[in-house]
Amino acid sequence: MKVCILLFCCMLGVQVVCAQPEETINEIEQAYPAYREASLTHRRFKHADILPLVQRLQQAAAVEVRELGTSIEGRAIYQIRVGSGPVKVLLWSQMHGDESTATMALFDLLNFFTAEDEFTAWKKEVLTKVSVYLIPMLNPDGAQRFTRRNRLGVDLNRDALRLQSPEARILKAARDRLQADFGFNLHDQGRVYAAGRSPQSATISVLAPAYNYEKDVNEVRANAMKLIALMNRRLQGLIPGRVGRYNDDFEPRAFGDNIQKWGTSTILIESGGAPGDREKQTIRKVNFVAILTGIHAIANGLYEDEQLEEYERIPFNERLLFDLLIRQATIELLDREYLVDIAINQWEVNDSSPQGFHFNGQVVEWGDLSPFYGYEEIDASGMTAEAGKLYPRRLKNAKALYKLDAQQLIQQGYTHIRMKKLPDPLPDTPFVLLDKQARYQPELRLGSAAHLLLKRNGEVVKVIKNGFVVWEKE
Known part of the structure; x- marks a missing residue:
């Protein structure tokens, strides 16, 4: 009945009344x-x-x-x-x-x-x-x-x-x-x-x-x-x-x-x-x-x-969704190479910072993830995925950090740097900074923190820190 009344109104030329509800909500949205x-x-x-x-x-x-x-x-x-x-x-x-x-x-x-x-x-x-x-x-x-x-x-x-x-x-x-x-x-x-x-x-x-x-x-x-x-x-x-x-x-x-x-x-x-x-x-x-x-x-x-x-x-x-999905990467497990998709989620962890939380990137799944999707996806065909190395020297302060050649260290496979005391605030760097008590994780595995390198022909092309791409080769 309502449809018939609306059609009759429109036939009489009362188009404004017929269209008004949708048009008004459009205007309110604007x-x-x-x-x-x-x-x-x-x-x-x-x-x-x-x-x-x-x-x-x-x-x-x-x-x-x-x-x-x-x-x-x-x-x-x-x-x-x-x-x-x-x-x-x-x-x-x-x-x-x-x-x-x-x-x-x-x-x-x-x-x-x-x-x-x-x-x-x-x-x-x-x-x-x-x-x-x-x-x-x-x-x-x-x-x-x-x-x-x-x-x-x-x-x-x-x-x-x-x-x-x-x-x-x-x-x-x-x-x-x-x-x-x-x-x-x-x-x-x-x-x-x-x-x-x-x-x-x-x-x-x-x-x-x-x-x-x-x-x-x-x-x-x-x-x-x-x-x-x-x-x-x-x-x-x-x-x-x-x-x-x-x-x-x-x-x-x-x-x-x-x-x-x-x-x-x-x-x-x-x-x-x-x-x-x-x-x-x-x-x-x-x-x-x-x-x-x-x-x-x-x-x-x-x-x-x-x-x-x-x-x-x-x-x-x-x-079906992950925060970051790396497709068709090659990883080494138990001395053999395997083709896997790597799924990473960027979990929010409450803290007392002004933002109220920090991210904790984690490798949450791997294997054949072809039915799944990512908010961000990386086609890693022809790339290897591996954990980065810990820089052998302990740095005194942020000044010493800034003196390092970041690109050179990245190409050498370093992703973690230990410091005598963490700077406050933490600097914007592609490296994971560790204090003297923090544990370094030397391998990439399911459930591990999402710090890894993607390499093509032995050259680092992407650095993933805490589940986010923080460096890419130009």
Whole structure:
């Protein structure tokens, strides 16, 4: 019926009205930088960083801020409401403390909804139809340490039944009190997932979680599927080929599965990886557009005529990606040469530096990796891969380091240099610098640190340090 009405409108020449929703969201997307919360610039922000944003929202017109309770360590957990419509939409983010992409996007959305601008009339129309409740940073203690679990060491997404954690009880009580019609369960997933069996990373993965082992589809779950199908069309315009479908096996302890079971049409959004976006600032914008598209569709019932087949066509995400994949290198093992692909991941390790982490590059797999892909790939056909040597002299300081002929040492096969005292800050150098206690690893093996040389005809052509290409022969 809706399609017929739209066609009739267009036949009458009311093209602006027929095209307006899509055009308006296009325009909002273009204006996104105006709504991007400028104080959140990286993933490792903490509860103290969002408190000024919550306090600012408490002063905004037509916004309700409510403290729902506190975490194990006493950090406040807030619910922020915009809109006054009869359809209730509940969104929660950072249930896992190290999954912060959607929290940034939620504050971007709140900036959008509270701004007075050329979209004010559009927003008012939406917000008279829906009431939007947002719970950013459900796990503030985990966020403090940028770790998945809460202060008890409990995974909140496995506490939906026993409700032993205060954070889990807060989410359950909010859902029950509101009896939300729709729920957005907002997470991050690793960079290792591809959208189907392709080299394209699953920048976003979506799911209408199952509510039983049989994966039955009732009206509640079907509405979530239909909404995802509509959102996916929008996402394909932003990140074509980079949307995957999360594993839909039923997890009886998970919140998404149970909230679906309790009668709220639940949409899982997992923010994955994208080339050149380690801090997920582009993916943050994708979340903003996807969630806004969903809220608008809920407000106007646009999802109702979607076909479930469109949801089913979204490919499952597959664990197929590595940070660096070296293809067809020759390595020596047990006095023989073998042709292998070498997969390297650049793990993030939390620390107390201003950046909040450092990388730990590791050789995580080798052999025939032809079904897999890398964010970066090296064709090492005709090359040998080997560990570098330790420079025989211990250097006194950075000045002595700078006096060395780096290219000559590289061609001699040296990759590690021991120093009496490591410079602070560490200099930008292709060499791995070791203090007197650090262990030097003399061989390349599975599970080892990703420090290696690639040689062609005995000449070094690439140096890989900690999983990154740091030197190449010109």
